[in-house]
Amino acid sequence: MELEKVLAITGQPGLYSLKLQTRTGFVAESLVDGKKINVGMRNNVSLLSEISMYTHTEEKPLAEVMRAIAKKENNGPAISHKEDSNKLMAYFKEVLPDYDEDRVYASDIKKVLNWYNLLQAKGMVSSEAPKGKGEKAEAAETAEGEAPAEKKPAKKAKKE
Template identity: 35%
Template sequence: MDLKDIAAVSGKSGLYKVLKPTRNGVILESIDEQKTKFIANANTRVSLLKEISIYTDGKEASVPLEDVFSRIFEKYGKTIDVSGKSSPAELQKFVESVVPDYDKEKVYQSDMKKLVVWYTTISTYFPERFTAASSSESASAETSEVKEEAEPVKAAKPKAKAAKEKVTDKEEKEAKPKAKTAKKA
């Protein structure tokens, strides 16, 4: 399950799986035991987790939620010791441990609670998401190394093809008159 398939709905608690679009909105299913479905119409504010990020003070203006979840998984694993009902100091300490340069003025306590609740929900109902993410990160690192090695070879191939095409064009031109003379004789 990718974060582009999971949404948060303004005014509703929990996370929702995006099932399919309709004429008037999108069909969502809650990610919990009840699996309730409803249609979020155009007036409902639906935010995909893929598009959410946390403000930072650093060079980059924000860190995508996907990266934050990966950092939490690397540091704490599937279970974390804080919850949405933890004290503000505990939540702040937790977020600082994961994103040390988060913007303390723009990231509110409610945002920290959502982060913890969302991570707990996803790790509970989609644990493969984090194991797949860690394996895909290592695979992407390996493929980037392979691509770096393969790039010079790829650059040489088009030149070789161009040289072959030139040769074949010349050969065709030379072969055509010979063929014509052979037919006449």
């Protein structure tokens, strides 16, 4: 799930994809209707990749929460964000059993489910974890489980 270029813009409905940086801000394209808008530096913008949910033990990245929803729903749509707050909280408890009920509000759950359903409709949600830098490093380990030796910088040639 690639959330690095997906934005939530305060005062704008839905989610946006970062398209182009300009001198005064950037251009974003709506994932709902495809319209492009100019976003200035004064707008409050959040990258979905930087958002986390509170749990009793740690903060869980939004991508992991969305993967948990996708796993529960077999990569299909989740329940509507317009459901009753009690029903949404019970659903979220199934997805993320250790979420902190004191710091995660029903409005937060509604927003996450709305975003999930929007991204799922665009085919941007998967229950599979992306192969990242950490997994490449693990694959590079030797059969004994040791990390490969560090490469030393090449020696500079002497001038004659």
